Amino acid sequence: MKRTQVVIIGAGPAGLLLGNLLDKHNIDNVIVERQSADYVLARIRAGILEQTTVDMMHEVGAAQRLVEEGIKHHGVNIAFDKKMESIPLGASTGGKVVTAYGQTEVTKDLYDLRLSHQSAIFYEASDVMPHDFDSDSPSVSFTYHGQAYQISCDIIVGCDGYHGVSRACVPEKAIQTYEKIYPFGWLGLLSDTPPVAHEVVYGNDARGFALCSMRSLTRSRYYIQCDLTDHVDQWSDDAFWDELRRRLPVELAEAMVTGPSLEKSIAPLRSFVAEPIRFGRLLLAGDAAHVVPPTGAKGLNLAFSDIHYLMKALSAYFADGDDSALTDYSQAALARVWKTERFSWYLTNLTHRFNDDPFEQKMKEAELAYITSSEAGRISLAENYVGLPL
Ligand code: FAS
Ligand code: PHB
Numbered sequence: 001m002k003r004t005q006v007v008i009i010g011a012g013p014a015g016l017l018l019g020n021l022l023d024k025h026n027i028d029n030v031i032v033e034r035q036s037a038d039y040v041l042a043r044i045r046a047g048i049l050e051q052t053t054v055d056m057m058h059e060v061g062a063a064q065r066l067v068e069e070g071i072k073h074h075g076v077n078i079a080f081d082k083k084m085e086s087i088p089l090g091a092s093t094g095g096k097v098v099t100a101y102g103q104t105e106v107t108k109d110l111y112d113l114r115l116s117h118q119s120a121i122f123y124e125a126s127d128v129m130p131h132d133f134d135s136d137s138p139s140v141s142f143t144y145h146g147q148a149y150q151i152s153c154d155i156i157v158g159c160d161g162y163h164g165v166s167r168a169c170v171p172e173k174a175i176q177t178y179e180k181i182y183p184f185g186w187l188g189l190l191s192d193t194p195p196v197a198h199e200v201v202y203g204n205d206a207r208g209f210a211l212c213s214m215r216s217l218t219r220s221r222y223y224i225q226c227d228l229t230d231h232v233d234q235w236s237d238d239a240f241w242d243e244l245r246r247r248l249p250v251e252l253a254e255a256m257v258t259g260p261s262l263e264k265s266i267a268p269l270r271s272f273v274a275e276p277i278r279f280g281r282l283l284l285a286g287d288a289a290h291v292v293p294p295t296g297a298k299g300l301n302l303a304f305s306d307i308h309y310l311m312k313a314l315s316a317y318f319a320d321g322d323d324s325a326l327t328d329y330s331q332a333a334l335a336r337v338w339k340t341e342r343f344s345w346y347l348t349n350l351t352h353r354f355n356d357d358p359f360e361q362k363m364k365e366a367e368l369a370y371i372t373s374s375e376a377g378r379i380s381l382a383e384n385y386v387g388l389p390l
Helices: 013-024 037-042 051-060 064-069 103-117 237-246 250-255 299-320 324-351 358-373 375-385
Strands: 006-009 029-032 071-073 075-080 083-088 098-100 126-131 139-144 147-152 155-158 176-191 201-203 210-214 220-226 261-275 282-284
Touching (some): 006 139, 013 029, 013 103, 013 299, 051 299, 083 375, 155 299, 201 324, 220 237, 237 250, 282 324, 299 324, 324 375
Parallel strands (some): 006 155
Antiparallel strands (some): 071 098, 075 083, 176 220, 201 210, 210 220
């Protein structure tokens, strides 16, 4: 292969969604991924989908399993000061819900659809590098099965995540980045146990944050805030379960069904945005462009949001060479990114322990008591959690 219209770098959810949508619009494209398919498909990450994300899975034709296995949540729970408040989602958002369906499954559904299109994905590609994206003849080079490739194209899309090569090859003077690194991580555990609650629980406790989520009615996903110096090997399953229960209201702790971990890992938390996210013929999408702390369940959903705006721009560009559509992409996508960054940052600050100051903890409990009891507070929480309009 020597030439295509779009080269996508990265076969995570953003790259696979984009590739499948371009297939649907008969825009030639290839995906170049540095890891193996098994590695990408085994990653365990997000678990809550906004309605716009579900709608895009339907639009691209990959929603069948999501319809059968996804669990609709009509509310979200906030636990604090030894009690739990449920926030209805649909009442104040025109009936919107969120759906519990793991990113692992989303990625598999998009991967299977891509294979059915028989479109190119180069897995285990090395030395991937974008070239000449500030000219009319960009290209991407890489090594695949020991052979050197150089694919010419019209557009390069960096869907290669926070640590990818795309953003790294943009000249420093052409990009501004904004970053906040949080002084803690999330220790996550996956278990074949029934979820302790039928909707997600975000827990604030003086000991630290806790989260109760799920992948199905028999598979649970839990997280506890941990120190950045922690290593996953120092957390036995029993230690995890004990600490999780200590951070939750008694009725949840007593109802918790524990079991052996299927997976246990620690993820760092950061807020990050790059501006702009279009550089000539190179466009960034998903975690390559921005990262949110997972507290608001927004990372995966923001990646899909970018692809929504990107498809509008690429359709206009390939239909009539409308170069301004590429600039519009950066502005439109980032407008929603920043509002979502704010919500994720806000909810992280409100629910996590940053220090041992008892006054600060009392302020968090007072704010949680206010937003969960005030109509305005509940509506604000709900409309951000279901996802702001595209
Ligand atoms: P991804 O990072 O998923 O995919 C990028 C792809 O590019 C990867 O497959 C990578 O191998 C590939 N790549 C990288 N460099 C490359 C190169 N040089 N050449 C070719 N390919 C390259 N979000 C939530 O909402 N909730 C969560 O609980 C949550 N937990 C997370 C835990 C972790 C450890 C991480 C890292 C993220 C988590 N996220 C969570 C956010 C996550 O879901 C992302 O938002 C989502 O994966 C974004 O998708 P992509 O933009 O496709 O990036
Ligand atoms: C998850 O189910 O993995 C999950 C749910 C909500 C979040 C983050 C992760 O905010």
